[in-house]
Amino acid sequence: MKQLILMRHGKSSWDYDVSDKDRPLQERGINDAHLVAKTFKLHAPEIDFAFSSPANRALHTSMIFTRTLNFDFNNFRVNEQLYDFSGGSVQHFVEQLDNRFNTVAIFGHNYAFTSLANTWGDQYIENVPTAGLVHITFGVDDWSKIAKGTTKQMVFPKHLK
Template identity: 75%
Template sequence: MKQLILMRHGKSSWDYEVSDKDRPLLQRGINDAHLVSNTFKNKAPKIDFAYSSPANRALHTSMICLRNLNFDLNQFRVDKALYDFSGDNVQRFVKKLDNTIQVVALFGHNYAFTSLANTWGDQYIENVPTAGLVHVIFNTEDWSKISKGKTEQVIFPKHLK
């Protein structure tokens, strides 16, 4: 069985004149990333590998989450394919994952993550909010063959406050 954890970056700031990739998290984004990852820790599977978009807000969210999960950062990479808003690049990325990896966490962006959570999961999600996490399990041993799976967990900051 393959498992995919999609976590959207925390709330970012528009207060700085920086490129989209360089936008930082707001304090709310930092707090929400801690809240969601600490809640997820109670039911989290052992993550084999994690990847993040190179955008500052996604990378910062990934570090907060993975550190809270006591994840070995040697099993972490940044990949530009995850700086994707449509979901097409993320979908191709996931389907090319090494089949020796069972559980993968991805940190990235919307609309991509809402679209993929709905494509692959069995629960309709109108919008994956900032710092939202969706965990999907697939009944296959081949990433290239994943299709409809089971939405195992949905953790959104607003449900925890």
């Protein structure tokens, strides 16, 4: 069985004159990422590997999440393919994952994550919000064969406040 945890970055700030990749998190984004990570930790599977988009807001969200779960940073990488908004690049990335990894967390962006959560999961999600997490399980042992799985858990900040 393969498990995928999709987490959208926290709320970002538009207050700085920086490139899209360099936009930081707002205080709300930081707080929401902590809240979601603490809630997810209560029922979290053991994560084999985690990957993040290189965008500052996604990377910061991933650091909050992985630290909260006491994750081993030797099993963490930044990957340019996750800086994707349509979902095609993220889908290709996931389908190419090493099959030694059974549970993978990825940190990235919308529209990609909402689209993929609906493509792969069995529950319709209108929009994965900032700092939203979707955990999907697949009844296969090969990442290249994932198709429709089961949406095991959704953790959205608005449900925790």
